[in-house]
Amino acid sequence: MKPSIIFSCSALVASLLLSVPVAARDAAPKAVARTPQAPNRLIFVTVDGVRWQEIFHGADPRIVDDLRRTPMPERIRKDYLSAGKPADALTPFLHELEGKEGLLLGNRDKNYCRRVGNRYWFSYPGYNEMLTGKTDSWANTNDAVVNPDITFLEWVNHMPAYAGKVRAYATWDNFRNILNEKRSQIAVNDPQLALPATVPGGDARTFALALQSIRTEDPSVLFVGFGETDEYAHEGHYDRYLDALHMVDGYIRQLWEAAQSDPRWAGHTTLIVATDHGRGLADFDNESWRRHSSGMDAAGLFHPEDSWPGSDQTWAAFIGPRPVEPTAKSAAQLWPCSTNSQLAATAIEALGLQWSDFNPKISPPLVRFLKPKPQ
């Protein structure tokens, strides 16, 4: 999520915001809501800057063999490359979803293409895209800018059936701005939820808060944003990037299992897992994987020195109380590529709501939720 220097000009952002009327940027969604009597539930998890290559190939042996990036390769080889499929060893929970009528999408080896739709390929624009369903957003910075756009989380939190039932826990502080805490009334990392001092920081803390929220706050919609994968990748620690991803896979499993073992959640909860952008291809060298950005600045100028091909490529996972299938005619569809902007409508449909009530102009859902098979 580290801001690239060329995107960090808050003065430019401020001037852009001032030049565009609020109404033109984001017309207020209709308050009408076909809210269900017994609201369905959603756990929406993001893992910052994780490449589809690690999700579908597992640890890359070329980078594991690079002592600058993996100082103790023996342990990494033993944990992630020694038995069975490397991808299963790295993120076992995500790969189990398909056997449970869920989906793991974005495997380009099988011609399934996913990417970000925005033109910048870094964090704030990535999260704004997936949470608002639009790619024509103003968002072109990672700075602490309060979001003028309305996310689907905010829209849901203002519905009578879901009022005050949306919670958000995140490692990156800037989610306070992305979710526009003040206007949305979604307190990111709710200070009411105290944790023992022994709980460490970072993603471990985010996980502990999210798990405690499921158990004690009983939200209907839980947003969980993990971030250490991106931090370690920027620092060039491939071993820590892999460990952080493996840890998060286990955290997501525990959140899902906590929901499944709770009668308030079991049977009507959907889990969505996504990443805000990919990272550079490792095929050119062993360093591009550390970075992400299209090289496009807020003024539309291209900076080749900050362009990392492949960092627009993403993946996503889904499982719900009903079987899930892609909305594309074929699961193996290389073009047109599905985009992260489709996640907002997908999440809204998972809640049993009409995404066009939120905003008829957003991208349509990425998957559909089927009727259960007759027994």
Ligand SMILES: [Zn+2]
């Ligand atoms: Zn980053």
Ligand SMILES: [Zn+2]
């Ligand atoms: Zn990011």
